[in-house]
Amino acid sequence: MRFSNWQALGNRYLLAERADLAEPLTPDRVREAVGDADGILEVLAIEGAEAEIRIWNPDGSTAELSGNGTRIAARWLALRTGAETVTIRVGERTVAARMLEPPNVEQDLGEVKVGEEVERVSGFDVVPVDVGNPHAVVRGDPDDIQRIGPLLEAHPRFPNRTNVQVAREERPGEVTARVWERGVGETSSSGTSAVAVAAAFGAPETVVHFPGGDLHVRIENGRAWLTGPAEEVVA
Numbered sequence: 512m513r514f515s516n517w518q519a520l521g522n523r524y525l526l527a528e529r530a531d532l533a534e535p536l537t538p539d540r541v542r543e544a545v546g547d548a549d550g551i552l553e554v555l556a557i558e559g560a561e562a563e564i565r566i567w568n569p570d571g572s573t574a575e576l577s578g579n580g581t582r583i584a585a586r587w588l589a590l591r592t593g594a595e596t597v598t599i600r601v602g603e604r605t606v607a608a609r610m611l612e613p614p615n616v617e618q619d620l621g622e623v624k625v626g627e628e629v630e631r632v633s634g635f636d637v638v639p640v641d642v643g644n645p646h647a648v649v650r651g652d653p654d655d656i657q658r659i660g661p662l663l664e665a666h667p668r669f670p671n672r673t674n675v676q677v678a679r680e681e682r683p684g685e686v687t688a689r690v691w692e693r694g695v696g697e698t699s700s701s702g703t704s705a706v707a708v709a710a711a712f713g714a715p716e717t718v719v720h721f722p723g724g725d726l727h728v729r730i731e732n733g734r735a736w737l738t739g740p741a742e743e744v745v746a
Contacts, residue, residue, distance in 0.1 A: 514544070514551070516744040517587065519579035521699030521723030523744070526552040526587055538571025545569045549698050550577070552584050560594040564601050568694030576643040578702015578726075578737050581606045582616045586741040589616075604643045614742040620703070623710045623735045633662050638711040642735065645673040645693075646707035653677045653689040660691025676704050684714040688721060699723030706735040 513532070514525035525548050534540065536553055545551055551567040564584050566574040574580070581599045585608035588597045599606045607619045626639035632647070640646040647663045660675040678688035690704040691697050700723035709717035709728035717728045727738040 515587070516548075516746075517552075517583040517741065518744050519583055519700065519702070519739060519741045520721060520726070522579040522701065523548045524550050524552050524580055524583050526554065526583065528554040528557075536565075536567060541567045541571045542569065549692070549695055550574070550580060552580055554584070557588070560588065560592050560596065561598040561600065562588050564599060566601060568692075570694045572694045574644060574694070575602045576604050576606075576620075576703055577601075578618065578620060578642075578704075578706065579700060579739070579741070580702075581620075582608065582618055582702060582737070582739060582741040585616055585618065586610070586614065587743070602643075611738070614740040615738060616741055617736060617738045618702075620706060620735045620737050622733055623706055623730065624733070625710050630668070632666055632668050635659060635663065637663065637668075639673075640707040640710050642703040642706045642710075644703055645669060645671065646704060647673045647675050648707055648711040649675070649677045650711075651677050651679065653679055653687055656689040656691055656697055660697065664691060664693055674701065674704055674707070676701075676708050678708045678712070678719075680712055681720075684717050686712055686717055686719050688719055690721065700726065700739075702726060702737050702739065705739075706730075706737055710735070 553565040555563045624641040638648040675691040690701040700721035705719040705726040729736040
């Protein structure tokens, strides 16, 4: 299989067009091919400056959305086409992305919904957030992610499992967080997690500090814009 290797703040994906794959991807083939990457981006179709992708997790499951994954796909498509603005479709979401000074990309990730009430789950106060994929945000010490993440990911409250963030507000508009991704485990950063954390804390503009680096989130009228880097890793 022919893949290119990409990363977004240490969150690493393999990317390939379906036509370049010797065999179609299946859960078993994904598990064999992914190695130590955080997932595989399968480009299903391209039409001008628009592409449709499928996002595979290392365990062979698929994700409804990935902020880092769609940003990588957007940078890849922009380099391929020369377009400054591109569109990435994944599942039911369409993500418009604008190229900034390399390697940064601004994305319109679409609607974000915050649960009306804080929920008590496994002894933790959880803010459920929907960014096109499910999130459970816990206010606390980010270093507790290895303990809290696995407990909440597979909790019966989340029948399809959930992404988990443990986050601490440093000051309004600045949050430190770590993330446990559904089907992956802890990752160095996550785009939709940054949006979920920002929405849960409620500031209109937020810098989210992850171990891999910073992502910038702007929320207006329930819609989220995400800015961060994406670049190819060349051996």
